[in-house]
Amino acid sequence: MSAPRQLKLGAFLMATGHHVAAWRHPDVPADAGLDFQHYKHLAQVAEAARFDALFVADSVAAATGEQASRMARSDHFEPLTLLAALSAVTDRIGLIATATTSYNEPYHVARKFASLDHLSGGRAGWNLVTSDAAAEALNFGREAHLGHAERYSRAREFEQVVRGLWNSWSPDAFVRDKASGRYFEPGKCQVLDHHGEHFQVKGPLNVARSPQGYPVIVQAGSSETGRELAAETAEVVFTAQTSLADAQAFYRDLKNRAARLGRAPEALKIMPGLFVVVGASRAEAEDKFAEFQDLVLPEVGIALLGRMLGNFDLSGYPQDQPLPELPLTDSGQQSRQRLLTQLSREENLTLAQLGRRIAGGRGHFSVIGTAGDVADQMQAWFEGEAADGFNILVPHLPGGLEDVAYQVVPELQRRGLFRREYAGSTLREHLGLPVP
Structure with a gap:
């Protein structure tokens, strides 16, 4: 059973x-x-x-x-x-x-x-x-992120290469036999030799297969x-x-x-x-949460909101008005943008209220x-x-x-x-x- x-x-x-x-x-x-x-x-x-x-x-x-x-x-x-x-x-x-x-x-x-x-x-x-x-793009020689589709194309290939490198060695490849002088078995090493759209990686990994x-x-x-x-x-x-x-x-x-x-x-x-x-x-839990909510400055909540919606600057919009119509983000999380936009509409929240709503x-x-x-x-x-x-x-x-x-x-x-x-x-x- x-x-x-x-x-x-x-x-x-x-x-x-x-x-x-x-x-x-x-x-x-x-x-x-x-x-x-x-x-x-x-x-x-x-x-x-x-x-x-x-x-x-x-x-x-x-x-x-x-x-x-x-x-x-x-x-x-x-x-x-x-x-x-x-x-x-x-x-x-x-x-x-x-x-x-x-x-x-x-x-x-x-x-x-x-x-x-x-x-x-x-x-x-x-x-x-x-x-x-x-801001991450600016630290790596780019003015902006790769587009959403290309980021995921790169991610898919990236994962394939990482997984391939993790499979470089059989579990018993490293015999470390002092008597014979054999440290690993050459036949139990897989050379990745990856050639793809985004990466070229020979391998193998210089770490044995993990636990x-x-x-x-x-x-x-x-x-x-x-x-x-x-x-x-x-x-x-x-x-x-x-x-x-x-x-x-x-x-x-x-x-x-x-x-x-x-x-x-x-x-x-x-x-x-x-x-x-x-x-x-x-009541105690609600009071506890209210202590944190009372510490949220409206402009901080709105700045957090703009970041989570996909790197939008919302500082120029009225705080007491609804979330403005925004284009679909290409640099941020599209799923989170849709979720927060839906939340704003369902609860009829102003910009400041939505920033406060997601502060926790x-x-x-x-x-x-x-x-x-x-x-x-x-x-x-x-x-x-x-x-x-x-x-x-x-x-x-x-x-x-x-x-x-x-x-x-x-x-x-x-x-x-x-x-x-x-x-x-x-x-x-x-x-x-x-x-x-």
């Missing part, structure tokens, strides 16, 4: 927290972005709660300018460096880092993540993204092109969905696309973002209430085939993560929806994914 299906949980760490004004709160260390002890505490809290993985996003540009100067988003650790350090102070929890295909080379990414997988004993995951922050076969591949795109790439290549998909019905439709669509490509449904885990504020009562969850589904309220929503989405698990976002760190670990997780465990102990030691084992 197979074990009952259980939720997968990721802890999405963003320095001071996901709320744009979190750094201003008295309970939040404003310098958290460069405080390793802060991250060490977060990692150990999440591991003690038996989370599947930590997730760290990234941008290869510093946010600058007047509005950016009011956000804690311009100084933070490079994710792979941070997760390598965290691998030494944790034992089981997965370690997922973002690395863009727009401004990296496949060999570098393959080598770094294979190294992290070895360092951590098989706990690495790569969040494959195409860059959407406009998981290769690190878990994660993606976050929800546009049509992004869904196709995810169905072809991803093992975990992070997504932003605002309602149970939308999440169910996305879930069915991704699983069906994967099935048409010959992939088993369980080989693709779908984990929507879930923004959580926990209180002993709903950034368009992700939000639950503000007791641990039971949060568990109820998670259970409904999980059992309603809208999610295989969730990537948890909290307004502030460390307090928000501690609330989830100490209050929500025990409630999920009581309901039999989440593990009490790790059954395996690798990220693939936690997620129930096969070794390639």
Whole structure:
């Protein structure tokens, strides 16, 4: 008899927290972005709660300018460096880092993540993204991003090359036989010799096959092109969905696309973002969230909105008027632009109200209430085939993560929806994914 299906949980760490004004709160260390002890505490809290993985996003540009100067988003650790350090102070929890295909080379990414997988004993995951922050292009010899279609074409080939490099060596290739003098078996090395539209890579990789076969591949795109790439290549998909019905439709669509490509449904885990504020009562949770909302300057919320809509400058539009009609972004996330535009229309929000509305969850589904309220929503989405698990976002760190670990997780465990102990030691084992 197979074990009952259980939720997968990721802890999405963003320095001071996901709320744009979190750094201003008295309970939040404003310098958290460069405080390793802060991250060490977060990692150990999440591991003690038996989370599947930590997730760290990234941008290869510093946010600058007047509005950016009011956000804690311009100084933070490079994710792979941070997760390598965290691998030494944790034992089981997965370690997922973002690395863009727009401004990296496949060999570098393959080598770094294979190294992290070895360092951590098989706990690495790569969040494959195409860059959407406009400023990143200026740091890599370009005036603007590649167009949306070309970015995804490059990403698809990039992933193929990385996967090919991870397959450079058979698991038993390195015999290291001192008596015979043979370090590796030449016949157990596969030279990639890739020649494509975007890359030419000879190989092989100078890292042995990693403990998981290769690190878990994660993606976050929800546009049509992004869904196709995810169905072809991803093992975990992070997504932003605002309602149970939308999440169910996305879930069915991704699983069906994967099935048409010959992939088993369980080989693709779908984990929507879930923004959580926990209180002993709903009123307490709402009061807690209101403390953060009161710290949001209107111009900061609007600046965040413009960035998330696809790198638009909205500073010249009236704050008390609806979101203006905007062209489809070619440099940003098209799926997030559609989601936020729909949210603005459905709730009839002004520009300032929409900026304030997304200041915490950034368009992700939000639950503000007791641990039971949060568990109820998670259970409904999980059992309603809208999610295989969730990537948890909290307004502030460390307090928000501690609330989830100490209050929500025990409630999920009581309901039999989440593990009490790790059954395996690798990220693939936690997620129930096969070794390639």
